[in-house]
Amino acid sequence: MRIFLFIIFSLAMCTQTLAQNDALAQQYYEKGEYKKAVIAFEKLYKKSPRKINYFIGMINSHQQMEDFDTAEKLLLKEIETPKLKRLNPILLVEVGFNYDLKRDSVNANKYYEKAVAYTEQKASASYGIGRAFEKKSLLDYALRVYKHAMEVNPNYNFLNNIARIYGEKGDIEKMFSSYLDLIKDRVEQKGYAQRIISQFLRNDPNDENNTLFRKLLLKRNQDDPNLLWNELLSWLFIQQKQYKRAFIQEKAIYMNGDYSLQRIFELANLSIEDNDKETAREILNYIIEKSTQDSTIIRASQSLLQLDIEAVTDGNYDAIQLRFEELLAQYGRNFRTILLQRDYANFIAFQKDDPETAIAYLKEAIEIKLTLRQQAVVKLALGDILVYKEQFNQALIYFSQVQKALKNDVTGQEARFRVARTSYYKGDFEWAETQLKVLKSSVSQLIANDALQLKLIISDNSLEDSTQTALKKYAKADLLYYQKKETEAINTLEDILQNHKGEKIEDEALLMQAKLYEKRSEFDKARLNYKKIIEFYKDDILVDDAYFAMAQLYLNHFDEPEKAKQFFEEIIFNHQDSIHYVEAQKAYRKLRGDSVN
Incomplete structure (x- = not known):
């Protein structure tokens, strides 16, 4: 047993030493101490001849010192009499590259061709040799290797490598096509391919690359109909904020096999977030028309009602109230419609200005058999309306009940924030600040930001x-x-x-x-x-809010994008810690015409 433990300990020590020496060799190389790197890599290679990277590290160190002759001798010797009595074919690429460094293109191409020929005889070596060519930016040779391997063995899939190479070469059309081939062959790679493709697209539908990608997808959909192409067209139109065109694709997907309306629902939400309310209405009405599930119809109807509430300008909400009542009559007051009931109560309280009726309505809802979370929904809404009526103590009771029932949950943290905000409204700043201190580390970034902002208002204005x-x-x-x-x-x-x-x-x-x-x-x-604020409080914490708000005003209401860009710049270059930084960066890049992922 002792001998066994000794062996295990010795092996562990050897592995640790090897790792340390490896790191030391890399450190010498990165710091430009190439003579020391040569010695370190040589020692490592002698101990571990199977690790060809040590040998290549030694060669690269000689090349960095422009000692190409020594590198050549070592490479040719290794090829002729390999340590493991078997040629490692990537060394053919290394020899060729060393000749390239010596400006001997004849011998360089000779060895590159030998490397290619090796893969033609042994396709299993294609990945290693292809990657070796890629690392040396010998992209045409790498393409030849990958393409030939896929021709002789359909089980090989180097489409990702091929697409990446076309991207590096600037051949965007072939890159797009290769990624589309990859997605069709391996649909699980779709997300990865989309991330790469998005780097070459812009928000502008008329951009050359966007137009090219759209045409490629349309042609594929015509020649080889597949819902995959509809999905990608929808994705492209969403990147371009063309939600109506994306909706056309989503309808095709729904009608031809994907019978879930979830994708279309997500598109409706995106349209709402991006203020394309006309398209959102069209989508929501389509969902209501097509769905056979009560829960989906109720959700879509809720969203549609909220859009219509926001659109009212004359204060006449009678038609909306009738629609609420018809929906509740049709689907009943039960656990399935609890969110609809909450929305109706909020509508009665805040739009119809009848909080008493709304409170009575929600108190009835509490009596329905509900889950803990559904009860929380009702109690939070009830508390909000009581705050609206300035019945703060009663509101605090409901908020506190939710906080205790779901204390380790985001909903519980939301309830705690409502406790803090209600205390602040009633002038109990000390208790409000106590609650807000806890919420600064909330798992919800939105709650944490709101809590911090309110805490700063209280603390900053209590000292003086x-x-x-x-x-x-x-x-x-x-x-x-x-x-x-x-x-x-x-x-x-x-x-x-x-x-x-x-x-x-x-x-x-x-x-x-x-x-x-x-x-x-x-x-x-x-x-x-x-x-x-910008002129007189430029050193205070609200100045980034002012910059961002000014940018939005100039962009959305004064139609002066150049001025908007100046205010976004202020946030990007001088307020990197601002909560508006990411949005400012996106907006600025969009105004400048950059691609926005």
């Missing part, structure tokens, strides 16, 4: 003013904003700006007031507020 007068006014304005009492909120914020000049709360008040102006389409007033 022990009475917290300005903070109380600001919290009141925030509550009025939540209650959709926009005029009162703007006036309360104006009170802060007039009577608390120079206090820390001023930039916060300017920002909230600007958002309210935007909501009322008073874009010039909003711009003036953002400008004040």
